[in-house]
Amino acid sequence: MEQRINTEVWKALIRAFLPFKGRDVISILDFTREDLEELFERADYFLEHRRSYRLLEDYVVALAFFEPSTRTRLSFETAAKLLGAKVIGFTSEEGISIAKGESLADTIRMLDAYADIIVIRHRYEGAALFAAEIAESPVINAGDGKQHHPTQAMLDLYTIRKLYGSIDGLVYGVVGDLRYGRAASSFIYGLTLFKPKKVYLISPPLLRARPEVLEVLKERGIPFEEVTKVDEVVEEVDVLYVTRIQKERFPDPLEYERVKGSYRITIELLKRGKEHLRVLHPLPKVDEIEPAVDTSKYAAYFTQARFGVPVRMALLILIAGVEP
Amino acid sequence: MEQRINTEVWKALIRAFLPFKGRDVISILDFTREDLEELFERADYFLEHRRSYRLLEDYVVALAFFEPSTRTRLSFETAAKLLGAKVIGFTSEEGISIAKGESLADTIRMLDAYADIIVIRHRYEGAALFAAEIAESPVINAGDGKQHHPTQAMLDLYTIRKLYGSIDGLVYGVVGDLRYGRAASSFIYGLTLFKPKKVYLISPPLLRARPEVLEVLKERGIPFEEVTKVDEVVEEVDVLYVTRIQKERFPDPLEYERVKGSYRITIELLKRGKEHLRVLHPLPKVDEIEPAVDTSKYAAYFTQARFGVPVRMALLILIAGVEP
């Protein structure tokens, strides 16, 4: 196990020193802090100059969503189209040849034949890396398996930088399903590229962060602590990164009902926190955040969603090797 | 009930005096006759100059079809793309995060974050208005609930203007399901912005026009009469606006079979009418019109469908505040 982790981190480190142009985007660990700063600078530009461009007009971008997604897909589509790219693709496995028994490898080869950049979403761990090994065109992981959703982490980190001016020196609380939620794991991995003051991992015992995630936190010397209740740490954190706890994760529905309340974010809870405390969420949310929070000063998640477009525009141009 | 109706009409009246640019399009009652004439003028232009434009090249248009649609969706897509807009969206609820339990409000907020104009189709009454209240971007109702489908009414009225030179002074027969069919209600509402000589509401007793629709006809002084058979009035009408009667509306299938025949439009029936009598239909049709009518001089519905593109192009540029 340990061996496998280190190999993965090692591979990510190697990828992290490649030039941006033409690079595959598999894990947020593939990037250095400098990479992300380069990215954020372009995102700032596109946030300020929201209009259409012809930068990618000779590019075909394939959106290969083997698993449904709304936000990630629509923001990638918006980003690619605003850059002038031609966008093709599919939004679920149904109706594509996978249904006829075609191998994933063959489907990827087809996309590679038509597209210059492939954006892939897949429920299986490692699908994006597998695609990248087959395709000549760069592959962007739009979420696969339980750990990696690198472009989500990019926009999460970008949001914090916009809100606080810096990602360093803050206290973070990451709440919810840290075991199966790929957004949470990716966000934690992303934090390890910076210098957070402390990271609280807040989850029910059943949904604790994966050993490989803890391993990376340790290796990179990030102060962290696992706790089981939000209200233990709400006064200390600057950022609460909340994720959904799915009922289906619990063998016993009663156990889920019992646990749910402790992870619900309410106005009352947030009022006990710091003045500048803000809540992030990769969305969609169901009832893990009280609706009253939506219209309060605490809610940063709608702004966060909005940043999906400039951040993904920035990523696409860097991979294409063009500048606005 | 009465109160609610008047409030709705009142709100629509207020919206009707807003400038076109940036306006939400919820009900055809939101518009004045002058608004529609402004719209028809632009539609004339696009009908005559069918080509692509860059007028909306910096615009992202979201087509949010929570309920399936072919004609409305494809003609909006054609219109937006011919204007140079970037189009994103979805064509059914499946596969979007609504399926994961996301609230409609959150889905709208997401679309608002990515798009500059939101086109929404939803089975629930009031969904478009709800969306408009949440979104900063203008919202266009592409059909919701049982009453409102304003862009359909726009192209219906435009078709009549092209066929007869004027919408005023004609005798109209509106046939079919006037209770649950949103196209029929919207068309009747649309007529109240003009001066029809008379409007016949032709339907089985079970599917009579809704009280709120009759209320608006009365308030605006439009002469109308409810009848149950097309052949009672076929000699008098200038325009027959036909809609589908769905079997499912009848508790007893036998009742449906018995009723169906009286609402079927045949060549024989039409020959009894005026020389210039024309049949409109929002489409799709099933068997409520005899196939022989399709290729006769009476059929105006294919032309009507064709006008969906220039009328929707006109609406989009007026909302964006640009001119060809």
Added chain:
Amino acid sequence: MEQRINTEVWKALIRAFLPFKGRDVISILDFTREDLEELFERADYFLEHRRSYRLLEDYVVALAFFEPSTRTRLSFETAAKLLGAKVIGFTSEEGISIAKGESLADTIRMLDAYADIIVIRHRYEGAALFAAEIAESPVINAGDGKQHHPTQAMLDLYTIRKLYGSIDGLVYGVVGDLRYGRAASSFIYGLTLFKPKKVYLISPPLLRARPEVLEVLKERGIPFEEVTKVDEVVEEVDVLYVTRIQKERFPDPLEYERVKGSYRITIELLKRGKEHLRVLHPLPKVDEIEPAVDTSKYAAYFTQARFGVPVRMALLILIAGVEP
């Protein structure tokens, strides 16, 4: 039967002498050798100059996929978008008005109202011809029924021309389901426009080529032979065109299992063939080709898939009557 065949061939011959511009593309038999050479020349251009164009920027192309498809749909979409066309459409019958009982004729009329070129895929034989008779816009058959998939044949023939310099004078083996597979029939029809040295039709007795296909081979004087095993002819052929044999074609699953092995293409088998022997396949494939073939010199099918884009770009500009 004979009569019907001749009428079809006759109609195709007539279509084959029409100018390219505005032409319907129903069967590969609609084309002359000269037509295809004209097409291949443009495909060469687009293969060499892969970039976006504005040639079709005033065109709306409808992709009407009543039956799912991945490769054909995505390569048409890529081709149309790289030419600057606006692309609209649907990817299955679900969710379009066909589901509400609309006739195919009405659906085609709608597409005709919005689009300048209609690309249609349908499971029923003759659907594309039917559409062409109704629509004013040119119709391209993207596969219908069991015999016709003309654009697949175009790219197949183009691939052979690129591999061997010429389509004439070679020995072909067409393997698999020659009865129900439209790609196989279209490929054989396509070969009859050239001068193959010999065509082997290799299939289980149950899945032999259709009488109408054999009729065309005879009429056009193409030397051919029906055989039941690949290894009988592997040493003689220059090109193996392999297609999938679907389990569902066999009334008895045991019969399928027994037959399957004889049609599986392995490296061992191919090594017995000529030095320059190459394998084509319309894809998707399941297990009819041993995976080791994929990365061998024998595999031409991924290149073949790649050629779908330039060949379809060439076809679209010839139909639109524009030149790069």
